[in-house]
Amino acid sequence: MTAVDAVVIGGGIAGVSVAYELAAHGDVVVVEAERTLATHTTGRSAAIYAPSYGAPVIRALTVASRDRFTALEMELDLPPLLTPHAGLWVAFDQPGLDVLDGLIEDGTVRTLTIQDARKLCPPLNPDRLRAAAVDDTAMDIDVMALHQGYVRGIKARGGDILAGEPAGAIRRDAATWTVHVGTQRFSTPLVVNAAGAWVDRIAEAAGVSMIGIQPRRRTVALASGATPADPAWPLVIDARESFYFRTEGTRILISPADETPSEPTDAKPDELDIAMAIERINEATTLGLRSVHTAWAGLRSFVPDRLPVAGGWPDHPGFAFLAGQGGYGIQMAPALAAAGAAIMLNHPIPADIAVRPEELQPRTP
Numbered sequence: 001m002t003a004v005d006a007v008v009i010g011g012g013i014a015g016v017s018v019a020y021e022l023a024a025h026g027d028v029v030v031v032e033a034e035r036t037l038a039t040h041t042t043g044r045s046a047a048i049y050a051p052s053y054g055a056p057v058i059r060a061l062t063v064a065s066r067d068r069f070t071a072l073e074m075e076l077d078l079p080p081l082l083t084p085h086a087g088l089w090v091a092f093d094q095p096g097l098d099v100l101d102g103l104i105e106d107g108t109v110r111t112l113t114i115q116d117a118r119k120l121c122p123p124l125n126p127d128r129l130r131a132a133a134v135d136d137t138a139m140d141i142d143v144m145a146l147h148q149g150y151v152r153g154i155k156a157r158g159g160d161i162l163a164g165e166p167a168g169a170i171r172r173d174a175a176t177w178t179v180h181v182g183t184q185r186f187s188t189p190l191v192v193n194a195a196g197a198w199v200d201r202i203a204e205a206a207g208v209s210m211i212g213i214q215p216r217r218r219t220v221a222l223a224s225g226a227t228p229a230d231p232a233w234p235l236v237i238d239a240r241e242s243f244y245f246r247t248e249g250t251r252i253l254i255s256p257a258d259e260t261p262s263e264p265t266d267a268k269p270d271e272l273d274i275a276m277a278i279e280r281i282n283e284a285t286t287l288g289l290r291s292v293h294t295a296w297a298g299l300r301s302f303v304p305d306r307l308p309v310a311g312g313w314p315d316h317p318g319f320a321f322l323a324g325q326g327g328y329g330i331q332m333a334p335a336l337a338a339a340g341a342a343i344m345l346n347h348p349i350p351a352d353i354a355v356r357p358e359e360l361q362p363r364t365p
Helices: 013-023 057-073 094-106 116-120 143-156 196-205 271-284 333-343
Strands: 006-009 028-032 082-084 087-091 111-113 130-135 139-141 162-164 165-172 176-181 184-188 191-193 214-225 235-238 244-248 249-256 289-302 309-311 319-323
Touching: 006 057, 006 176, 013 028, 013 143, 013 191, 013 319, 028 139, 057 333, 087 094, 087 116, 094 130, 111 116, 116 130, 139 319, 143 162, 162 309, 176 196, 176 271, 191 196, 196 235, 196 289, 196 319, 214 271, 235 289, 249 271, 249 289, 271 289, 309 333
Parallel strands: 006 028, 006 191, 028 162, 087 235, 191 319
Antiparallel strands: 082 139, 087 130, 111 130, 165 176, 176 184, 214 249, 214 289, 235 244, 244 249, 309 319
16 A cells, blocks of 8 residues: 555546646646546647636636746746637627627627738638637647646656556545555545546546536547638637637648537547538638548536536545536646645635636536
8 A cells, every 4th residue: 555645537637737736745646547648638639728718717717827837838848838829709690799799898809800800811701701809819739748748747746647557446444545556556635536528437436426527529620622721820719619710730620619428438520520510611711621631539528517626525525526627628727727736735726816616616416
């Protein structure tokens, strides 16, 4: 039996980010079932930092992460993690206009004329476009540099990472938990369930109340068509979130912004979803997409109120969740990890993170 201060289950961005924060306060072990870390959702992210994207709590965590990305570059000796890349919100009908009006009213985006929107992205169809606004603070994220930096940081702080062996039995004994990993056993006062789409399965196996996680598949593809891609184009997001696209080298990264309910699994792209993305984007633009070069899918996991969870149930002391990030997990990772670690250690949430513990605690499904 090995005694540690925390066992973190899950080696994606949620697991390694909170493990890095916890490792500043004690011995931490990260347990990942796959042989390679970041195999599922983290490694398939669209890699976007967009402070205008998401509910108020998510936007607050995203904004608080901005300076923390810069701090991590210094702490972990990383290349620049964020590269400016504007986000262009577009509306083609009244429901889209209503969403756009709300974003403009919140002050998260800046109104553009149709003409100015087409200067930023010439393929937009002027016959269909009804309104546009830009998020000048949007950026690209170097996801793998961030993830690998956290991994190195955990090890530098004395933590350990076990990959290729899932957590087995998890049992509460008096004031501690025992976690079985292969032939090893760990005794710890804190188990952090950061297993993404699998968090409820981990909770159930530990005899802990579930949080109602719902994995939803998101399909992405790289396509090309009649109009050559220009790297200067912004990320383009339909205000109704029925599609988005951005340039990726000489091709166009596309998605129908689907949210298809799924079991926890190694998600695969669906041909109908890809066709839907092409159809919607071709209607909204003059791109004339027709060739798909590659496609993939990931699971974005939500709880019913679609807000992240960081903390535990009062009747299961020492068992905490970091879950339910939906499609925002990378852009808010630094702040969510810092806030989550503070909650788990009964410390105050850092003053630069404008969320309250009760906004992140588990809620009854």
